[in-house]
Structures are given as structure tokens and as C-alpha cells.
Amino acid sequence: MAVATAQVHAGGIAEHVHPEPQGFIRKYIFSIDHKIIGIQYIITAYLFMVLGGLLAELIRVQLMNPAGTFVKPDTFNELYTVHGSTMVWLVIIPMLTGGFGNFVFPLQIGARDVAFPWLNMLSFWLFPPAGLMLYASFLMGAPVAGWTEYPPMSLQGAAGTSMWCAAIFLIGVSSTLTGINFLVTLLKMRAPGMTYTRMPLFCWGQFATAPLLMIATTALGAALAALFMERQFGVPFYDPTKGGSPVLWQHMFWFYSHPAVYIMILPAFGMISEIFPTFARKPIFGYKMIAFSSVAIALLGFMVWAHHMFTSGLAPWLQLPFMILTMFIAIPTGIKIFSWVATLWGGKIQFTTPMMFAIGFIATFTCGGLTGVYLAAVPFDLHAHGTYFIVGHLHYVLVGGSLMGIFAGTYFWFPKMTGRLMNEFWGKVHFWLFFIGFNGTFLPMHWLGLLGMPRRVAVYDPQFQFWNVFESVASFLMTAGILIFFINALWSIRNGKRSGANPWRARTLEWQIPSPPPYYNFKQIPAVLGAPYDFAEPLPYGGLEGELDQSVPAPVPAGAH
Amino acid sequence: MSAAAHVEPVDQLYAETRELRLNGFLLFMVSDLVLFSSFIFAYLYLRNSGQGWPPPGMSRLDVTFAALNSVVLFGSGATMHFALENWKHGHFMKYTGWLIATILLGIWFLCGQGWEYWHIHAGWANSGIFGASFFTLTGMHGFHVFCGVCYLTILLLQSVHGRYTQQKFFGLTAGTLYWHFVDVIWVVLFSIFYLL
Numbered sequence: 001m002a003v004a005t006a007q008v009h010a011g012g013i014a015e016h017v018h019p020e021p022q023g024f025i026r027k028y029i030f031s032i033d034h035k036i037i038g039i040q041y042i043i044t045a046y047l048f049m050v051l052g053g054l055l056a057e058l059i060r061v062q063l064m065n066p067a068g069t070f071v072k073p074d075t076f077n078e079l080y081t082v083h084g085s086t087m088v089w090l091v092i093i094p095m096l097t098g099g100f101g102n103f104v105f106p107l108q109i110g111a112r113d114v115a116f117p118w119l120n121m122l123s124f125w126l127f128p129p130a131g132l133m134l135y136a137s138f139l140m141g142a143p144v145a146g147w148t149e150y151p152p153m154s155l156q157g158a159a160g161t162s163m164w165c166a167a168i169f170l171i172g173v174s175s176t177l178t179g180i181n182f183l184v185t186l187l188k189m190r191a192p193g194m195t196y197t198r199m200p201l202f203c204w205g206q207f208a209t210a211p212l213l214m215i216a217t218t219a220l221g222a223a224l225a226a227l228f229m230e231r232q233f234g235v236p237f238y239d240p241t242k243g244g245s246p247v248l249w250q251h252m253f254w255f256y257s258h259p260a261v262y263i264m265i266l267p268a269f270g271m272i273s274e275i276f277p278t279f280a281r282k283p284i285f286g287y288k289m290i291a292f293s294s295v296a297i298a299l300l301g302f303m304v305w306a307h308h309m310f311t312s313g314l315a316p317w318l319q320l321p322f323m324i325l326t327m328f329i330a331i332p333t334g335i336k337i338f339s340w341v342a343t344l345w346g347g348k349i350q351f352t353t354p355m356m357f358a359i360g361f362i363a364t365f366t367c368g369g370l371t372g373v374y375l376a377a378v379p380f381d382l383h384a385h386g387t388y389f390i391v392g393h394l395h396y397v398l399v400g401g402s403l404m405g406i407f408a409g410t411y412f413w414f415p416k417m418t419g420r421l422m423n424e425f426w427g428k429v430h431f432w433l434f435f436i437g438f439n440g441t442f443l444p445m446h447w448l449g450l451l452g453m454p455r456r457v458a459v460y461d462p463q464f465q466f467w468n469v470f471e472s473v474a475s476f477l478m479t480a481g482i483l484i485f486f487i488n489a490l491w492s493i494r495n496g497k498r499s500g501a502n503p504w505r506a507r508t509l510e511w512q513i514p515s516p517p518p519y520y521n522f523k524q525i526p527a528v529l530g531a532p533y534d535f536a537e538p539l540p541y542g543g544l545e546g547e548l549d550q551s552v553p554a555p556v557p558a559g560a561h
Numbered sequence: 562m563s564a565a566a567h568v569e570p571v572d573q574l575y576a577e578t579r580e581l582r583l584n585g586f587l588l589f590m591v592s593d594l595v596l597f598s599s600f601i602f603a604y605l606y607l608r609n610s611g612q613g614w615p616p617p618g619m620s621r622l623d624v625t626f627a628a629l630n631s632v633v634l635f636g637s638g639a640t641m642h643f644a645l646e647n648w649k650h651g652h653f654m655k656y657t658g659w660l661i662a663t664i665l666l667g668i669w670f671l672c673g674q675g676w677e678y679w680h681i682h683a684g685w686a687n688s689g690i691f692g693a694s695f696f697t698l699t700g701m702h703g704f705h706v707f708c709g710v711c712y713l714t715i716l717l718l719q720s721v722h723g724r725y726t727q728q729k730f731f732g733l734t735a736g737t738l739y740w741h742f743v744d745v746i747w748v749v750l751f752s753i754f755y756l757l
Contacts, residue, residue: 012577115581180588218592222599235693243689
């Protein structure tokens with residue numbers, strides 16, 4: 001026994017195997033296994049997506065009628081505020097970082113778990129209570145100032161606004177801990193030979209995101225704490241009648257929330273970068289440029305926050321640098337887009353569902369990115385600020401970008417999580433309903449905004465009715481697509497076609513072990529000999545031979561330390 | 562297999578675990594630093610857009626008492642340093658003495674801050690944004706000192722009960738790092754509130 005223990009310990013922490021927990025609660029509820037925690041995150045985030053989507057549909061029903069008789073204007077304010085907060089903090093961020101991040105990247109770097117498994121469990125268990133707190137705010141008057149909660153309106157909001165502060169603060173703590181955890185894991189727990197430039201691009205996406213989670217979220221925590229103290233105890237920070245400054249909130253909020261935009265897109269970029277080479281059967285074009293441009297986006301992301309505040313009385317000498325720096329972001333993003341297109345070029349493309357979502361991602365995200373460059377220009381922003389143009393832009397980035405990425409990733413990694421494939425036919429039905437519905441919903445918002453339709457108002461000028469009804473009908477298509485997706489996923493967990501270890505013939509490490517992966521991930525920590533995307537070469541891993549062979553013994557658990 | 566072959570790999574496990582924890586702890590301090598920086602930004606922003614400093618009708622903060630109190634805190638940084646060095650060299654009694662001194666100096670600083678709040682800055686509670694910034698930031702720092710005092714007390718109890726050895730003492734390293742971190746934050750706060 002001592003011999004076996006010593007051998008297992010030979011590689012230090014990377015080789016260390018805890019005994020597998022027994023019993024339902026330690027295995028599936030309070031689990032410290034990164035794979036289970038990842039799936040917990042994904043399921044919880046999808047549940048909140050149902051709630052957030054329901055709110056979105058209520059908004060669309062209201063906007064079918066210019067006089068807006070479906071709900072009262074105050075209720076309408078609550079709907080869009082909680083919808084936005086849900087989708088940003090309870091769906092996209094947890095899904096991409098805690099969810100897919102947790103499940104996928106430790107497998108991809110050849111680790112047995114993240115650096116701090118207990119901290120990981122804590123991060124997850126802060127998340128559902130925070131979501132419930134946000135929805136509990138409906139009981140005491142939900143926040144009404146939009147997901148950005150600008151004072152002074154957020155200072156005047158009902159008691160639920162304080163609840164909102166507390167809920168988002170908790171989510172922020174969870175994100176910060178996740179960021180610390182992931183960064184240490186990526187820095188210190190890569191398998192032997194897994195150099196930075198051999199890491200799969202999804203890992204690079206998480207690597208660029210983790211510092212943003214860690215640094216930016218704390219700034220939001222400060223802003224929220226100040227707002228909470230001002231609302232509950234009258235400590236003045238933002239109220240101009242007491243010498244405070246509402247613009248201070250905007251600075252602190254956007255210092256977080258602009259990097260948060262990249263928290264919501266960089267992991268999706270990573271997913272797309274895994275899916276393209278796999279289904280084009282071709283090495284990714286410009287690996288290093290894609291990897292480094294993620295880091296460049298993350299760095300630039302800290303220097304552009306005030307472009308959200310061009311209409312808030314920002315000094316003119318500050319507007320110009322923020323405008324130019326914002327436009328710079330189009331450069332690394334463009335590098336990525338062109339690299340993906342070049343990856344497809346001349347490839348042997350397989351139109352699987354994840355691939356279709358990935359290709360759709362390029363189309364819609366590029367539109368959202370281009371309107372982003374428009375909005376970076378101060379004169380244009382002064383015209384479009386606070387109109388539906390902004391709503392169109394941000395949904396093209398967050399739905400057409402992040403959410404399409406999430407769907408692509410779900411179809412792609414579902415077999416790794418469950419051992420079964422999702423139904424391809426219904427996957428494609430989902431794609432087309434969603435893609436058409438999405439564009440039908442958000443494309444007309446651009447011209448509605450340019451014509452002057454203001455966002456966040458429960459009623460509107462009757463001349464805009466046609467396009468609003470059009471958008472609402474299209475949004476029902478989108479919802480139908482998502483419902484099909486949920487049914488498909490639930491059905492496939494039990495009845496899907498068995499996938500085997502590697503249904504997509506992908507080359508990153510997580511596909512070389514059984515689906516779903518065993519508790520210890522790897523029987524033996526593999527040695528990495530090269531980059532993962534060269535499809536003509538044999539697999540660049542040593543020590544994987546026994547992974548799928550049942551007769552090779554699993555590693556011996558060494559107990560807690 | 563001899564005992565030696567068994568022990569050595571476990572030490573590697575310890576070394577790597579320690580490195581993970583050290584990195585995680587450093588990153589935690591980075592994000593804590595951002596928390597302070599955000600409030601410091603808020604204070605400087607409000608100060609530069611407000612009615613000037615000190616606020617109308619108020620006198621400047623009293624530097625003398627705070628400076629004395631700062632010396633207490635910085636002194637505790639030095640005693641903590643001595644405590645860790647003595648632990649590394651195996652001088653257990655000296656270690657215990659210096660650590661207890663650190664804890665007492667920390668408590669002294671907190672009492673000093675409480676006294677200062679009560680006697681010198683009582684009027685600041687109604688001074689609007691300046692009181693808000695001052696009490697939020699120094700209060701947050703005081704809370705960090707309080708947590709540090711609790712943490713060091715736990716470390717003291719743990720080391721008395723033999724939780725750490727001369728080779729494995731990451732808890733003490735982390736405690737020392739945290740205590741120095743709190744010191745450095747105080748340098749910044751003292752400068753921007755009392756000197757600037």
C-alpha cells in the first residue's frame with residue numbers, strides 16, 4: 001500500500017487523488033469535483049435563463065401595443081431591470097466561467113481538479129441564493145433603474161433595490177473566488193509539457209477572463225456596497241443634494257461592467273475556437289494571434305469604461321482617448337474573426353449543430369461588434385445613446401455572441417458530460433428558429449433606435465408599432481427554439497445516441513478520456529508533446545494509452561491531506 | 562520500500578500545495594487591494610468635485626494622534642516580521658513573544674482608532690461625503706485589522722498546539738503577508754486623509 005501511495009504521489013498535487021465521495025449529497029449536491037460543480041452551474045444558469053426569458057417575453061408582449069396596457073409602467077421597469085440583471089449575472093457569466101470553465105478547462109490542461117476544490121464549491125453555493133434573492137426582490141418592489149441602476153433613480157427605488165445590491169454583491173464574491181481559483185489552476189496545474197502556447201484556446205479564453213473576474217468584480221463590490229450603505233443608512237456617496245455624485249457610480253459601475261462584457265465573451269471566443277478546427281478538420285489559423293488577442297482585449301477592457309458615459313458630462317479631453325481606445329478593441333477582435341474565417345477556408349466543413357451555432361456566432365457577433373465601433377464614436381453615440389440602437393447592439397453581442405457560444409458549447413460538450421449525443425435534427429431546428437427569431441427580434445431595433453425610439457419606456461410612438469409587433473413575433477420564434485433545445489437536452493440525457501469517448505474526433509485532452517469522465521479524470525497524468533490542433537499528426541500526448549482500456553487500473557486514492 | 566522513499570514525494574505534495582495556496586493568497590490580496598482602490602478612487606473623486614477640503618465648517622483631521630497610532634501599527638509589522646523569522650530559526654519562545662506583541666499592538670491600534678472616532682472625529686459623522694469616505698475607508702481598514710488580530714490569535718493557538726513545524730508553516734507566512742498588507746494599506750489611507 002505504501003508503495004502504491006508513493007507512486008501516486010510522485011507528481012505532487014497533480015497526481016494526488018482524493019477518495020471518491022460516496023452518497024448522493026456529497027457526490028451531487030455539495031460536491032468538490034470540478035465536473036459536477038460545472039454541471040451544477042450550467043443547470044442552475046439554464047434555470048435562471050428560463051426565468052429571464054420569461055421576463056423578456058413579458059416585455060415583448062407589452063411592446064406589441066404602443067399604449068402599453070399589458071402591465072403598468074412601473075412593472076415594466078421592474079421587468080427589464082430584473083431581465084437584464086438575470087441574463088448578465090445569473091446566466092451568461094456563471095454559465096461561461098463557473099459552468100463551462102469548471103467542467104472543461106481542468107480536463108483540457110490535464111489536471112485532476114482545480115487548485116482549490118472547496119473554494120470552488122463555495123463559489124457555486126453562493127450563486128443560487130444570490131439568484132433567489134434577486135427574484136425575492138419582486139416581493140418588496142423590484143429595482144426599476146435598469147441593470148445599470150444609475151443613481152439617483154436607484155436611490156429612490158423600492159426596498160428591492162437594496163436586495164438587488166446584496167444579490168449582485170454575492171454573485172460578485174462568487175465570481176471573484178472563481179477567478180482566483182481558475183487563475184492559480186491555469187498557472188500552476190498544467191500537465192507536464194502543457195506550455196502556455198500548447199494550451200487549447202478555450203483555456204486561453206479562461207486565462208484572459210480570470211483576472212477580469214478577480215479584479216473588475218471587486219470594483220463592482222465597492223460600488224454596490226456604497227449604494228447599499230447610502231440606501232439603507234444614508235451614508236452619502238451618490239446623492240448630489242448631499243454633495244455626492246451620480247457620475248461616481250457610473251465610473252465605478254462601468255469600471256467593472258465594461259470588463260464584464262469581456263468576461264461574457266472571451267470564454268465564448270474560446271469555445272468557438274475549439275469548435276471551428278474540430279469541424280473544419282483543419283488546424284486553427286493563427287493560434288498565437290487568437291490567444292494573445294484575448295489577453296489584449298482583456299487589458300484594453302480596463303481602459304475604455306467611460307465610453308458608456310459620453311452623455312454623462314465627461315470632460316471633452318477625456319472623450320477622445322476613450323473613443324480611440326475603444327476603437328482599438330476592434331483590432332484584436334478583428335484578428336480573431338479573420339482567423340476563424342481563415343480556419344474555415346479550405347476546410348472540410350461538417351455542419352453539425354455546434355458548428356452551425358459557431359458559424360452563426362461569427363455572423364451575428366460581427367454585426368454586434370461593428371455597431372460597437374459606431375457607438376465608440378462620440379458624435380454617433382450622442383445621437384444613439386439611450387435608444388433602441390443600444391438595445392440592438394448589446395443583444396447582438398450578448399445573445400448573438402455569448403448565448404450562441406453557450407449553445408454551441410452545450411451541443412459540443414454535452415456528450416462529454418452525459419455520454420450521449422443530443423439529437424442533431426432537433427438541434428438544427430433549434431438553430432434555425434433561434435437564428436431567424438434572433439435577427440428578427442433585434443435587427444429592427446437598430447433603425448427604431450436611429451429613428452429615436454427610447455429604450456426602457458413602457459409606451460412608445462404609434463408609428464413604431466409595425467416593427468415592434470414584428471420583433472415580438474420573432475422573439476416567440478426564438479423562444480420556441482429554446483424550448484426545443486430544453487426538451488432535446490432533457491430527452492437526450494436518457495435516450496440520446498451513445499457518444500463514446502470522442503464523437504467529434506476532437507484532439508484536445510478532454511476527448512481522450514471516457515464520457516462522462518471518471519472521478520479522477522486521468523488514470524495517469526498525460527505528458528503533452530505538442531499543440532492540439534494539427535489534424536494530420538498523431539495525437540500529441542504520452543501516457544494516455546490506458547485511458548479507455550477497462551483492464552488498466554484506476555489510480556489509488558490517497559486520502560485527504 | 563524504505564520510509565525515506567515514502568516521505569519524500571509527500572513533501573513534494575506539500576511544496577506544491579503550499580505554492581498553490583501562496584498564489585491564491587496573493588491573488589486574494591490583489592482583489593482586496595482593488596476593493597480599497599475603488600473606495601479611494603471614490604473619495605478622491607468626490608473630494609475633487611465637492612466643496613473643497615476640509616469641508617466647510619470643519620477643521621483638518623488631527624495628524625498627531627493618528628501618527629502615533631500609525632507608529633503602533635507599523636511597529637506591529639516589525640514584530641510580526643521578527644515572529645516569523647524566529648519561527649524559521651526554531652526559536653519557539655521568541656516567536657510566541659513577538660506574535661503576542663503583534664496581537665497586542667493590533668488591539669492597541671484598534672482601541673486607538675475607536676478613541677479617535679469617538680473624541681476627535683465625532684463631528685465628521687455629519688460632514689456628508691467626507692465623513693462617508695473617511696469612516697467607510699478607515700472603518701474597512703479597521704475591520705481588516707480586526708480580522709488580522711483574530712487570524713493571528715488563531716495562528717498562535719494553532720502553533721501552540723503543534724499545527725505547524727519548522728518546515729511546514731504556510732499559515733504563518735499567510736498571516737504575515739496579510740498583516741503587512743494591512744500595514745501598507747494604512748500608509749496609503751494615512752497619506753490621503755491626514756497628509757494630503
